[in-house]
Amino acid sequence: xxxxxxxxxxxxxxxxxxxxxxxxxxxxxxxxxxxxxxxxxxxxxxxxxxxxxxxxxxxxxxxxxxxxxxxxxxxxxxxxxxxxxxxxxxxxxxxxxxxxxxxxxxxxxxxxxxxxxxxxxxxxxxxxxxxxxxxxxxxxxxxxxxxxxxxxxxxxxxxxxxxxxxxxxxxxxxxxxxxxxxxxxxxxxxxxxxxxxxxxxxxxxxxxxxxxxxxxxxxxxxxxxxxxxxxxxxxxxxxxxxxxxxxxxxxxxxxxxxxxxxxxxxxxxxxxxxxxxxxxxxxxxxxxxxxxxxxxxxx
Numbered sequence: 001x002x003x004x005x006x007x008x009x010x011x012x013x014x015x016x017x018x019x020x021x022x023x024x025x026x027x028x029x030x031x032x033x034x035x036x037x038x039x040x041x042x043x044x045x046x047x048x049x050x051x052x053x054x055x056x057x058x059x060x061x062x063x064x065x066x067x068x069x070x071x072x073x074x075x076x077x078x079x080x081x082x083x084x085x086x087x088x089x090x091x092x093x094x095x096x097x098x099x100x101x102x103x104x105x106x107x108x109x110x111x112x113x114x115x116x117x118x119x120x121x122x123x124x125x126x127x128x129x130x131x132x133x134x135x136x137x138x139x140x141x142x143x144x145x146x147x148x149x150x151x152x153x154x155x156x157x158x159x160x161x162x163x164x165x166x167x168x169x170x171x172x173x174x175x176x177x178x179x180x181x182x183x184x185x186x187x188x189x190x191x192x193x194x195x196x197x198x199x200x201x202x203x204x205x206x207x208x209x210x211x212x213x214x215x216x217x218x219x220x221x222x223x224x225x226x227x228x229x230x231x232x233x234x235x236x237x238x239x240x241x242x243x244x245x246x247x248x249x250x251x252x253x254x255x256x257x258x259x260x261x262x263x264x265x266x267x268x269x270x271x272x273x274x275x276x277x278x279x280x281x282x283x284x285x286x287x288x289x290x291x292x293x294x295x296x297x298x299x
Contacts (some may be wrong), residue, residue: 009057014076014246017069017103019095020129027069027100029107030056035065036292037112037135038104042097042121042285043068044269045195046178046185048075052118055272055281062285064114065107069100073188081175087188089195090209093124101130112292117142119268123205123242126219127212136291138224138272138284141231143239144204145195162196171249204242208232216245223249224287226271226280229257233268245248254283 012028015025019025028049039059041052051070056066070077071092073085112135115125122142125131150158161183170176176192178184194208201207206216223246227239236255243251258266261279271280 010046010060012053012056013132015067015103018088019028019072019099020042021091021095023072023091023095024077024212025099026095027067027103028053028056030060030066030068032060032063032065033064036063037065037113037114037288039064039066039114039116039165039288040104040125041066041068042115042117042125043070043074044119044121046074046187047118047269048185051269052272053118054274054277058277058281059116059285062289063141064285064288067100067104067107069096071096074185076102078186081174082186082188085175085188086190087204088190089198090184091164091285092104092191093128093205093209097124098128098130101125101128101133105130105133111260112136114138114288114291117141118272120145126246127205127209131215131219133219134219136222136224138226138287139239139243140226140284141228141234141268142243143200143227143234143236144242145199146202146204146238146241147199149235149238149241150204151232151235158199162199166192166196169271203239203245206245213245217247219246220248222291223251224284225251225253226283227253228253228266228268228271229255230265231268252287256280261278 008029015027015029018029019024027294041056049070052068056068059066073087079085113133115137118140122139170189175189178188179186199207206213227236
């Protein structure tokens with residue numbers, strides 16, 4: 001394991017990024033003192049970027065300037081009311097993620113550009129217009145949301161959400177009121193409707209998004225794929241099915257049991273909690289270290 005910097009964790013710098021369709025999204029930047037690379041942290045469905053701030057600070061203390069962002073309609077990028085707010089997963093992929101990658105590329109100034117994608121945040125970047133800028137990607141619970149691959153005990157709940165709760169709640173609220181329902185989080189209706197369509201197909205987004213299949217196949221960056229044995233939301237079969245479409249990318253796979261890191265659970269979102277700062281987070285930064293030239297060798 002590489003030595004961890006003793007530098008103080010940096011404060012977040014708020015940025016406003018402008019997508020190619022003119023929409024503004026909010027990002028936060030965490031500067032490393034002597035950055036070796038820039039890392040975009042892509043969020044999971046309905047998870048605000050604040051959840052990743054501690055991990056972003058960890059990246060900065062390890063020499064990686066980090067950029068977090070919220071998709072339109074989520075967190076800092078949400079309007080006062082989501083009622084009838086127009087947003088889709090296609091917007092998130094082709095406009096919002098693209099804006100984050102372009103901003104990070106400009107910030108990198110010739111240094112490598114990496115991605116840490118959590119769940120949905122690992123699905124979208126390769127198929128964004130700027131996916132070709134990525135030099136490496138670490139995926140955390142990053143696979144397909146295909147309904148058929150879900151564990152049997154989870155399928156009744158997922159079916160109830162897609163065919164009962166969401167279709168009833170969205171017309172009444174004008175958006176998906178996930179916070180009140182304690183499911184995922186508040187989301188624009190267009191996002192939920194499109195996500196349902198993706199989840200009904202074995203090839204997930206590749207079955208619906210023009211050019212996505214080709215973009216996955218053309219990606220040549222290395223991938224570190226992390227998954228967890230107690231993550232019911234993202235079974236390994238769905239990870240392998242989606243990531244198999246990265247035909248020209250080298251892929252390192254690690255499936256981790258909570259007991260390996262002295263924990264009772266990790267689940268779908270646990271990786272990014274502070275209690276795993278010394279056990280799980282260095283897996284990613286050590287991997288980046290192995291890919292990234294030092295300042296001396298890069299001159």
